Amino acid sequence: MGTVQEVGTVQEVCTVQEVGTVQEEGVVQEEGVVQEEGVVQEVGTVQEEGVVQEEGTVQEEGTVQEEGTVQEVGTVQKVGLVQEVGSGGGYGTGDGYGTGCGYCTGDGYGTGVGYGTGG
Incomplete structure (x- = not known):
């Protein structure tokens, strides 16, 4: 007697x-506030007085008063606020190029100071 029993159970559970x-x-968010205020005062006062007296005896009295007052007040305020908040990653987050400082802030070319003004 030969009895062959083959019981094969294969379970494959793939999840x-x-x-x-x-x-x-x-x-x-980008907020840029730029305030530019330029105040230039030029006061030029020149007084010239010449007194010449000529008599038989020659007396020469020359009084020359030259008073030059030149006031140059140049106030340039540049306030640049740039806020960049990039959550998730952005180039220059929190800092842009030149934030708070533009080129020549406080001194533009000739702003507040004129070439040869007042004298």
């Missing part, structure tokens, strides 16, 4: 769960 959540939030 693949792929949960991908990608959140990208980019918030960029």
